[in-house]
Each structure stands twice: as C-alpha cells, then as structure tokens.
Amino acid sequence: MSRTNAPETDPDAGLDAGLDAGRGDDPAPLSAAEWSPRTLAAQAMGHIDPVTRAVVPPLHLSTTFLRDADNAYRSGFSYARPDNATVREAEGVIAALEGAQAGALLFGSGMAAAAAVFSALSPGDHVVAPEVMYWGLKRWLRQEADRLGLAVDFVAMDDPRAVRAAIVPGRTWLVWAETPGNPLCTVTDLAGVAEIAHAAGARLAVDSTAASPILTRPLEHGADLVMHSATKILNGHSDVVAGVLAAARADAFWERIVAIRATWGAILGPFEAYLLMRGLRTLPLRASAQCAGAQHLAERLSDHPRVSAVLYPGLPDHPGHAVAARQMRGGFGFMLSFRVVGGEAAAIDTAARVRLWKRATSLGGVESLIEHRASVEGPTTPCPPDLLRLSTGIEDPDDLFRDLDAALRAAHA
Incomplete structure (x- = not known):
C-alpha cells in the first residue's frame, strides 16, 4: 500500500498499542524471600520499565516533576534533591x-x-x-x-x-x-x-x-x-x-x-x-572471583621468604578466623595485607616494582591495587611501616602472585 494513500492515523498509535498489549503479563518484581542474592542482583530485582518494557532500568535525570491539577504529587516525586x-x-x-x-x-x-x-x-x-x-x-x-x-x-x-x-x-x-x-x-x-x-x-x-x-x-x-x-x-x-x-x-x-x-x-x-x-548486577560473580584470588594469594604469600606475616581472615592461623568463618559465607574478602621482610624501605620498593598491580588508593575494583598504607595515613596510623595492603581484582591469581613474587625478590632491603 502506498504511504500517500494510507488513512490518517496517530503516528504513535502502533507504539502505544504494542506497549499496552504487553503490560498485563509483565513479571512482578522478584521477592527477596524467594530468590538468592545472585539472582536478585543479576536481574536488578526483576523490574521491567513500564513504558518501554526494557529489562534495564532507565536513567531518570529530571530535577523537577509536574504537579497534578490539584497541586499534589501523586507520582511520589517532586524534586531531585530528596529523591530520584x-x-x-x-x-x-x-x-x-x-x-x-x-x-x-x-x-x-x-x-x-x-x-x-x-x-x-x-x-x-x-x-x-x-x-x-x-x-x-x-x-x-x-x-x-x-x-x-x-x-x-x-x-x-x-x-x-x-x-x-x-x-x-x-x-x-x-x-x-x-x-x-x-x-x-x-x-x-x-x-x-x-x-x-x-x-x-x-x-x-x-x-x-x-x-x-x-x-x-x-x-x-x-x-x-x-x-x-x-x-x-x-x-x-x-x-x-x-x-x-x-x-x-x-x-x-x-x-x-x-x-x-x-x-x-x-x-x-x-x-x-x-x-x-x-x-x-555482577557483584556476586565478582566477589566470588576476588575472594578466591585473595585466598590464593594469602596462602602463597604465607610461605614466601620475603614475607614476615600475612593478614587475612581466611588463613586458619588468623586470630579472627573462627569468627569470620561463622559470620562470613562464600569467602573471606578481597582485601589482605602482608608485611615485608626488610622493613619500610623494602615494602615501598616492592610496591614500586610491580607491573600488574596498580599503586593506587581504593578497594574492590576489578583491577588489583597495592598500597603502602603508612605513607597514606601518616603518623597516627596503626599500620606497621613494613605493611602493604592489597585489593585483589579479577585477574588470574597466578599472574598476580608472579608479579608480587618478582617484586619482592628484586626489592632492596
């Protein structure tokens, strides 16, 4: 049919009809009592955008919202400072x-x-x-x-x-x-x-x-x-x-x-x-990989000749291991610290020699970070000067260990 001969219609009518047709069978948001954290996170609670039926929640940027005719805000939103x-x-x-x-x-x-x-x-x-x-x-x-x-x-x-x-x-x-x-x-x-x-x-x-x-x-x-x-x-x-x-x-x-x-x-x-x-949405998967990597590194660093102590609750000799095992599930965290034989100079030199690890402040990212915390926190820090803190990312744990091992062995005491 020629477009010029088509009857006049609302250009958005087809879109509206399609949206309306599907709204009745949209799945309800997931119940936290019924599903696992991994499922809840992956599906963002299962919310479907009511307008487009998108599986990814939309980004709402508006700073202000239209009042109803009687001056009320039945949408639940009035201004962006308190809510969004x-x-x-x-x-x-x-x-x-x-x-x-x-x-x-x-x-x-x-x-x-x-x-x-x-x-x-x-x-x-x-x-x-x-x-x-x-x-x-x-x-x-x-x-x-x-x-x-x-x-x-x-x-x-x-x-x-x-x-x-x-x-x-x-x-x-x-x-x-x-x-x-x-x-x-x-x-x-x-x-x-x-x-x-x-x-x-x-x-x-x-x-x-x-x-x-x-x-x-x-x-x-x-x-x-x-x-x-x-x-x-x-x-x-x-x-x-x-x-x-x-x-x-x-x-x-x-x-x-x-x-x-x-x-x-x-x-x-x-x-x-x-x-x-x-x-x-990927938190459970990342956390699992990062905890496994931290556990692997803690165990291998515990036997390293240039490491005097490893601080990680996943190690059986950690003073808090029993408590951590009781109240943590699926791993003992992505953060660990270790003390370097040779003191502060050796610790700082070790951090300077790594290739994969990034010398940066933060925790929990997909990239692995290393930091000499005493330098950051200053004279009131509880950190020993020979301590390095690690945030384990999602890289291959064997690669991460090889990088640390080479840096430890090359560092000057």
Whole structure:
C-alpha cells in the first residue's frame, strides 16, 4: 500500500498499542524471600520499565516533576534533591541484598553516609568506635566529634571485653564497628558486640565495605545499621563515588538520617546510581572471583621468604578466623595485607616494582591495587611501616602472585 494513500492515523498509535498489549503479563518484581542474592542482583530485582518494557532500568535525570491539577504529587516525586527514581532502583537492590526491612539510602560518598549517622546523634551522646577502621572516617571523628558535642572512644573492636569496658551506661548511644577492619583485617564478632551494645541501650552500626552483603549481612547478626562505601566492591569498576546506609527498622533515628540526606542535599546523582546498578548486577560473580584470588594469594604469600606475616581472615592461623568463618559465607574478602621482610624501605620498593598491580588508593575494583598504607595515613596510623595492603581484582591469581613474587625478590632491603 502506498504511504500517500494510507488513512490518517496517530503516528504513535502502533507504539502505544504494542506497549499496552504487553503490560498485563509483565513479571512482578522478584521477592527477596524467594530468590538468592545472585539472582536478585543479576536481574536488578526483576523490574521491567513500564513504558518501554526494557529489562534495564532507565536513567531518570529530571530535577523537577509536574504537579497534578490539584497541586499534589501523586507520582511520589517532586524534586531531585530528596529523591530520584534511578536512585530508588539501586537502593532497592542493596536493601534486598542486605535484608534491610527499612530500606537503603544512597549518598554521594561513603564518608557522606557515615557522617549522616554521626550527625543524627545528639550533643552529649557517647560513641564507641574501632581503633582499626577506615582512616578517613577516624580522622573525621577526631576533627568533628567535638563540634557535634559527641564523645568518642576508640577501642579494639575485636576484643569484646574492651568494647564492654568502653560502654558508658546511660550515655553510650552508638557502637560503630568495621569488619574486616581496614587495613589490618581485624574481625569483629558482630553478634557479640550487638548483644553488648543493645544491653546498654545503644545501637550497632557496621561498616561492611570490605565484606559486601554477598559475604556478610550484619543486620542478620544483630546490627541496626549497615554502611558501605559503594565506591568499592558494590560498584566494582572504579568509576563511581558513592555511599549507602541500610537499616533493620524504620525508627526515629532512621527517619532523622532520611531527613538529613534530604535537607543537606547528600543524595547520590542519578547517573552515578545508574552506573552503580550496572555494577551491582555482577557483584556476586565478582566477589566470588576476588575472594578466591585473595585466598590464593594469602596462602602463597604465607610461605614466601620475603614475607614476615600475612593478614587475612581466611588463613586458619588468623586470630579472627573462627569468627569470620561463622559470620562470613562464600569467602573471606578481597582485601589482605602482608608485611615485608626488610622493613619500610623494602615494602615501598616492592610496591614500586610491580607491573600488574596498580599503586593506587581504593578497594574492590576489578583491577588489583597495592598500597603502602603508612605513607597514606601518616603518623597516627596503626599500620606497621613494613605493611602493604592489597585489593585483589579479577585477574588470574597466578599472574598476580608472579608479579608480587618478582617484586619482592628484586626489592632492596
């Protein structure tokens, strides 16, 4: 039929009809209670775009939204500072992976997520935090806690007796843990610390960045909040800076954190959330490969003549191995550290001689990184000067070991 002789029709009618015809049989979003984390992540909870039926959630960039005729916002969106549909999609996947009944909140960085927790406390509150923790947050607490009216004590979080002794009855409001601890790979007994915190009327928040929900779900062990630097293994591609909080329950403290993110404008941007969603879909596969690689390296480095100690909870002689085996599943993490025979000079020289490993700060990416942490953290670091931290990527573990072996043997003591 000639197009010039065709009857006049709406040019979008065919598209609309096709979309309408398929909407009735679109699959429902996946239930976290029914499916495994690997399936939930791979299918991004099974959401199908209702307009195009795309299997990849769309990127929503709009900063403002149309009001209804009566001035209401029945779509649930009014402005981009407190909320965004793309951000909600990524938050939903993370909440499902963590088993977070109250949901999850994405922030512009891991530091922004952590700072929101401490900012939600009240002046006069007491906090117990670990001696071994992400150095940026520890530095922030030392600089900012007084301004917030908070008292902070740093303790050996892997020693329940030290945690119990640090609690101030009636005043301690938050216990902050990090496991495995960065960069010394300390292990915190989450169930034990949760019991201590709750007995004193305090909440437990856990930085689980170095584990990911694929290995550890802190909320299952009694934690009230879990935090991640989503920059790391959740995204996995070293191209997004993000942070996330997930909560066991929607109580007044969680609502305060929600309000802080909204009013302070700390939400993650939609493009970053879109990239993060891409990373989340392969998280279980990447985590499995990276943990296997870290375990392989830890075992081989343990027998290396130029290595004096390996810090990795997957080794049976690690002081936290039994606890880690109880609360981690599918591996012991992608981060490990080791100490070099010959001291600081030999460690720095080793890092200078690698070819595959990248001398860069971060964790959890698909590329393997090496770093002399004492140089980064400065004079207050708990790191021995002969320590190198590794973030194992997805490369061939034998190649990674050969590169380290050659660098260790060539380094000058």
